[in-house]
Each structure stands twice: as C-alpha cells, then as structure tokens.
Amino acid sequence: TAEDIQPVSWTLAILTATLPSFRTLIADVHSLLKMQVPGIHTLSLDSYNYSTYHPADQITNWMVEVALRHPDVVQLHLLGQTYEKKNILYLKIGNRSEQPKKIIWMDCGIHAREWISPAFCQWFVKEILQTYKSDAKVSRYLQDMDFYIVPVLNIDGYIYSWQTNRLWRKSRSIYPGNACFGTDLNRNFDSAWCSVGASRDPCSETYCGPRAESESEVKAVANLVRSRKADIVCFFTIHSYGQLILMPYGHPDKNASNFKELLDLGLRAAEAIKKKHGTTYRVGPPSSILYNNSGSSRDWARDMGIPFSYTLELRDNGTHGFLLPEEQIEATCQEAQAGVMLIVESVHAKYFSGATALASLWLTITASYVAGWALTRGNL
Ligand SMILES: *[C@@H]1O[C@H](CO)[C@@H](O)[C@H](O)[C@H]1NC(C)=O
Ligand SMILES: *[C@@H]1O[C@H](CO)[C@@H](O)[C@H](O)[C@H]1NC(C)=O
Ligand SMILES: *[C@@H]1O[C@H](CO)[C@@H](O)[C@H](O)[C@H]1NC(C)=O
Ligand SMILES: *[C@@H]1O[C@H](CO)[C@@H](O)[C@H](O)[C@H]1NC(C)=O
Ligand SMILES: *[C@@H]1O[C@H](CO)[C@@H](O)[C@H](O)[C@H]1NC(C)=O
Ligand SMILES: [Zn+2]
Numbered sequence: 008t009a010e011d012i013q014p015v016s017w018t019l020a021i022l023t024a025t026l027p028s029f030r031t032l033i034a035d036v037h038s039l040l041k042m043q044v045p046g047i048h049t050l051s052l053d054s055y056n057y058s059t060y061h062p063a064d065q066i067t068n069w070m071v072e073v074a075l076r077h078p079d080v081v082q083l084h085l086l087g088q089t090y091e092k093k094n095i096l097y098l099k100i101g102n103r104s105e106q107p108k109k110i111i112w113m114d115c116g117i118h119a120r121e122w123i124s125p126a127f128c129q130w131f132v133k134e135i136l137q138t139y140k141s142d143a144k145v146s147r148y149l150q151d152m153d154f155y156i157v158p159v160l161n162i163d164g165y166i167y168s169w170q171t172n173r174l175w176r177k178s179r180s181i182y183p184g185n186a187c188f189g190t191d192l193n194r195n196f197d198s199a200w201c202s203v204g205a206s207r208d209p210c211s212e213t214y215c216g217p218r219a220e221s222e223s224e225v226k227a228v229a230n231l232v233r234s235r236k237a238d239i240v241c242f243f244t245i246h247s248y249g250q251l252i253l254m255p256y257g258h259p260d261k262n263a264s265n266f267k268e269l270l271d272l273g274l275r276a277a278e279a280i281k282k283k284h285g286t287t288y289r290v291g292p293p294s295s296i297l298y299n300n301s302g303s304s305r306d307w308a309r310d311m312g313i314p315f316s317y318t319l320e321l322r323d324n325g326t327h328g329f330l331l332p333e334e335q336i337e338a339t340c341q342e343a344q345a346g347v348m349l350i351v352e353s354v355h356a357k358y359f360s361g362a363t364a365l366a367s368l369w370l371t372i373t374a375s376y377v378a379g380w381a382l383t384r385g386n387l
Contacts, residue, residue: 052076057130058336060122062169063093063162069129070096070158077136080149086157087227090180093162095227100135101153109358110235111148111351112313113243114157114228117192117304119164119175120329121247123321123339128158128245130340131347148351151359152240155231160224161192174329176212178222185209190216193244194300195225196307199258204300215302228304232311241315241354242308243347248328249297249320250288252276252346255309257293257300263309266292272353273317276346283342286322293318315354319343 052072061069074083080102086095101108115128135154139145148154159165163179177189187210194205194215201207201215208214220226232239254269256262263269273290280288289296293303308316322331322339331339 057126057133057340059333060126060336061129063159063166066125066129066158067096070098073098073132073136080139081136086231087223089161089163089224090178090222091163093166095157095160095162095224097155097157098132099153099155100132101149104150106151107238109152110239111152111154111241111243111354112232112239112308113154113245113347114160114304115245116157116159116165117161117224117244118246119161119168119177120173121245121321122168122329123247123331123336124245125159125165126336127319127321127340127343128156130336131344132156132158134344144352147359148355151355157228160228164189177214178224180216180222182209182217187214190214190222192222192224193246193304194302195220195222196229196302196304198256198303198307198310199261199301202301203258204298205302213300219302225304229307232308232313236311236313239308239311239313240358241317241350242305242313243317243319243350244304244308245319245321245343247321247331248323248325250286250322250324251297251318251320252288252290253293253297253305253318253320254290255292255316256306257298257303258306259294259299261306263292265314269315269317272315272350275353276317276349279349280342280346283345284338286338286342287324288346315350317350319346 052069055069055072070083074081077100080100082099084097084099086097088094113128113131115124118124135145135149139149161178164175164177167179168175175189177191179188180190181188189209191205191211191213194201194213197219200219204213205215206213216222216225220229232242252273254263254266254273270290277288277290280286293300303318305316305318321343322335327335
C-alpha cells in the first residue's frame, strides 16, 4: 500500500512546494490517505457510479482515487488554475517509457452546462483502466502513447451550473466595465479569434473575451499544448449536444490540409458509434454542418499542427438538449467510446505501424553497423 501511495505523494509534494493554493487539495488527500491506511483499495472508487452526474468536488476526489489506485500507469497533474483559482487537474495515463511517446489529448467540460461531457471523460478513463491489462490493443496504446485527460476544464462554470444556473455555459471571469460575467472559452482560442460566430458583447453566450487567450483556463490548455505540440497526435474536445463529429475548421475561409483524412476517419467513427445503439452522428467541419465560428480549441489545435483534431457533440439531438437524463449516460458513453477508440486505433496505427517499427529497427541496425564499421576502422 505504501508503495502505491508513493508516486502520487511525490507528485503532490512537488505541487505543494510549488503552488501554495494546491494545499487545500493536499490536505484533503492526506486526510483521505490517513483514513484509508491500511485499506487504500477499499476507497469509494469501487462504488463510484459512472451513470450519474457528479459535482466538481466528487470528480476531483475521483481523480485522486484513480491516481492512487493505478500508480503504475496514472499520474495526477496540475494544468493550471481557473479564474476563481481552482486547480485544473488532468490525468496522464500511460506506461512509463524511455522512448519518446505520442500524446492523445481529451478535454471535457469546457462548456459548463454540458454535463454529459465530464461524465464521458470519466467513463473513458474507467474503460481504459479496466481493459489495459487484458486487451492487447489498449496495452499497446499505453505503451506507445500517453492519454492526457482533463475531466472538467471550466470548473468555475461547472460549479455555477450545479449551484446557481443549470444552463450556464461560459467561464465566470469578469472584466472592468463589463455588464456581464463569463467568457465563452471555446471562442477564446487564438484561431481567427472573434472573426465569425463569436461576440464582443460580454453578455452574449459566445463572448470571445477581451483578447485571444485572455482566460486562464484557455491559457492553461494552450501553454501545455504549445509545449508538447510535436508529440500530440490527436486532440479531442467533448461537448454536447447534437450528435456530431466536428473537424477543422469552423471558419468558412479555412480548410485543413488533411481534410479528406479527417473526414474519412470521422465517418468511420460515426459508423462505429451507430453500430453500438443505432445512434446517428453527422460528420464534417462546423462551417458545413453546424455554424461558422472562430476561436475554438479544435481549430486552434489544428493550427498548431496537431494532425487529428475533433469536437464530439454527444447526445442528444434536441429532445432534452443539455438536460440529458441520467438514464442515457451509459448508452451515450458506450457509443462515444466506440467512436473515440476507433479514431485512437487508427491514429496509433499511423504512428506505430509495423512499417514505422521496421524503419526504426532498420535505423538502429544501420547505426550500429556504421558505428561498428567506424570502430573497426579506429575512425572515431
Ligand atoms: C447509478 O445512478 C443511476 C442514475 O441515477 C441509477 O439509476 C443507478 O441505480 C445507480 N447505480 C447504482 C449501482 O447505484
Ligand atoms: C504497462 O504497465 C503495466 C503496469 O505496470 C504492466 O502490467 C504492463 O506489462 C506494462 N506494459 C508494457 C507493454 O510494458
Ligand atoms: C476542403 O478541401 C477539400 C479538398 O481537399 C474539399 O473537398 C472540401 O469541400 C473543402 N471544405 C471546405 C469546408 O472548404
Ligand atoms: C435524432 O436521433 C435519433 C437517434 O439517433 C434518430 O432516430 C433521429 O432520426 C434523430 N433526429 C434528427 C432530427 O436527426
Ligand atoms: C459560413 O459562411 C459562409 C461564407 O459566408 C457561408 O457560405 C456558409 O453558408 C456559412 N455556413 C453556415 C453553416 O452557416
Ligand atoms: Zn459546447
């Protein structure tokens, strides 16, 4: 048990040292740990209900417990802070490796009222962790890639949607002279910022903020993505509702260089989704199948050179809208899981196919041959 705790305590210790505001969480974790000794494996994780919506503090506890339970493949990290100085945490899931790894990014809960989104991030993590030991494919994914999962990005807004206004969408920042709270975080990224499908009116649901990346939540994502952009091969951002797989771009004048590849893969994901429970998802750039917009994280990620970038708009297609009943969480997550995993499989195959492995083996052999040749020639 002590061993299990170690890696997380280590991470937490670093965070405590570097970030005073992290101490509240640490205090919680430590009291949690004290209570648990010696029975860390009887934490409430076993009875965690993935078919119900959870408030922010429960999701934070869940993240800590997941990290404690799976110290071999899960690390808890701090992405940044919200406007109200709440810690935005993410789970990094993957085997430790000496080799450089690729990254699959997934964020949930950028729009507060889309509660099915954080529910899906949690479902996704559960599925990965339940299968990585038995499923050879998932095991390969964790060996070659790390999943970076942000279950709730817009924590301030999410809490506000639980406590005050169920249909709150934006962040909770306020700027001097503005009549209203909140910036639409998915209009605040630096991609054709505020040019189309976004508003400069602070009271609008699509207020783009005073400038690109003005919001600390957006800055937190952008900083991490910028620093790892060469390694991130796939960027998922999860929303509701509409049953759509959206690809770049939302801006009508922009087009992705790998448009066809993105579309084909998206269509195959939609097929995988349909196979599960018969639910229909449409696929395409928002400028063709939804509405024109700018400043979204999906478009910005593609601008950064991340080849595969998708927004999933989960169930439903208008009956309940943002108020998706809990009875539908399971089926919604199951089908979305199928779609996401199809994309993950394809992306993984592209970067870690036999051909790539052979090429790197060839390079290794060639390099050692050249080194050997150089050695025998005494030519170093
Ligand atoms: C989980 O939550 C759902 C929705 O509230 C409920 O129907 C179900 O009975 C719960 N499952 C358990 C095991 O408590
Ligand atoms: C990944 O880590 C898990 C847990 O330590 C281990 O069981 C598994 O064998 C590892 N996989 C690989 C491919 O090294
Ligand atoms: C983007 O370019 C592709 C060709 O590469 C074309 O088929 C498609 O219609 C274009 N899409 C948009 C939205 O302009
Ligand atoms: C909404 O989704 C359901 C389930 O996939 C489907 O039967 C129905 O045709 C869809 N309606 C529209 C307007 O797309
Ligand atoms: C987006 O803007 C273009 C150009 O103004 C227009 O042709 C297109 O119909 C718009 N797309 C949507 C979905 O409204
Ligand atoms: Zn949304």
